[in-house]
Amino acid sequence: MDIGIFLPTGQAQWAPAGDPRDLIGFARRAEELGFSSLFVNDSLLSPRIEPLTMLAAVAPVTDRIRLGTGALLPVLRRPVQAAQALASVDLLSGGRLTVAVGAGFPGRFGKPLHELSQVPWERRFARLDETVALWRALWAGATAFHGEFHSFDAIPPATAPFQPGGPPIWLGGATPAALARTGRHYDGWLPYPPDPADYASGLEAVRATAQQAGRDPEALTPALFVNVRIDRDVESARRIMDAYTLANYGLPLDEAEQIQAFALGTPEDVTATLHRYTAAGARHVVARLGALELTDQREQLELLAALTLPASP
Template sequence: MDIGVLLPTGTAQWGAADPRELVAFGRHAERSGFSSLFVNDSLISPRIEALTMLAALAPVTEAVTLGTAALLPFLRRPIQAAQSLASIDLLSGGRLTVTVGAGFPGRFGRPLYALSELPWERRFARLDETVALWRALWDGADAFHGEILRFDDIPPTTRPFRAGGPPVWLGGATPAALARTGRLYDGWLPYPPDPADYASGLRTVHKAAADAGRATEDITAALFVSVRIDEDIESGRRALDDYARVTYAMPLEELEKIQAVVTGSADQVLDHLGRYATAGARHVVARLGALDLPSQRDQLERLADLIPAVQPAAGTK
């Protein structure tokens, strides 16, 4: 199981620190053995813009995957987003992975669509068409005719490093999202609180892929999870409760009903992540439960110590 880390790009996570230290944070994570660096995307809370952060990391990292978790395409003009993503893929030498989402009800959904001057209705169809448009542009298309997006006489656009462009994953675990992942996407990045729900969802993704004539091994099974390594579960939960209240304006007991949360001692965290591995997860994107950059670094070091236990030794499977 690969272990990646979500960079603390929100001001609530880096606090009074110089935000340029996030580049050094990412470089240190790569040297510490993390296999990927992900960023999230929003207009609700102040943060470093997702694609800007990845562009800054592309030339100063070497092998680590650079990803979004999740990018909200409706916040951007679709052809401009395709250009930006292809550029990052070029600058990184083909290390970009793009997880996308359509937003959620509440303050993370409708208000953002209003600010983007787009309708909330048919948002999932718009998302799928946007990804289809990107892939067409990355293959050199000069026109695109969907039900929602239609473009003619498209001038030559930036081609990504890899033929066909970077892999595109979908975030979400509704029945419709599972089916769409299997049919259309290269990976799945949900955050179900229960490993059993992860296993069930992955089976549905695989069935949809098989029904569409796709190989299930071509779909990366990933997991987005908040992680806090502490002295014990009780102290970890206290820290994560502070994190949840600052980040989501809700207590931990509400957040963990909808998102995967793992805390406790190193052994307890390792055991819990192992349950997701047994359920089929092969790439973890860990959000570190800390509210300033020094604490983020401390959690990064603690999680890095677990990497040898979840990754096979060289030459083994």
């Protein structure tokens, strides 16, 4: 089992009193404590540190911890430039990059992002899959690429990543179409279903599709994106997480819980929830800490380490 952490790159998580440069120390501490991975979010509408910039800053000051995006929105970026940036982060980290991607979803964080990026909202899933295929072609040294959305007759030498063939690419999302696409094309799965039973059935569907596509189902990484708040009781944890979801999404906790996975309450409560997901098949849990100040983020980091990494200092 791998336990990872989301860096609190959103301005709501460290402002107004915090200094975003302190995120470097946060990353170092996560590695010291023994966490397996350090992930960053992506958005154009929520003020936050740009994810690839953050990973480039963290890569040279860490040695072991895996770095990841969860989830990067590839179609909002120029694909060749994004491939170069990702390869560069992989080089700077010595091959520690994992790229979880998504296509966005309807509502505040969906179509408006595409309008800002001047990219059509329609057929975004097909565009995402083709962008990932283009990245892999570039990383493999392709000199030409012809798809529905991108076509290049003469591609100059591209920046080669540290990992042969490029970093592993995971897909977020749990719709039937996303499950099928994960099994056919991706290296891992990073959803956030509110019900562990949905995680289990989704993972079964991913593996079945992989088998049908002639791929090794066990080679795909089953990961989980979960929001975590450890507190003295459930009521206190819910109160803080409600403020967190309002600040980050404009949604109260009651509504956010219908969309995303949450583990809230005492250490025993959080442990029990995480165990339900691992029993459903999750093998790489990436926790986003529910805290609106960097000091509280650090406290939650230490609490989660003590809970899940008993050998940590």
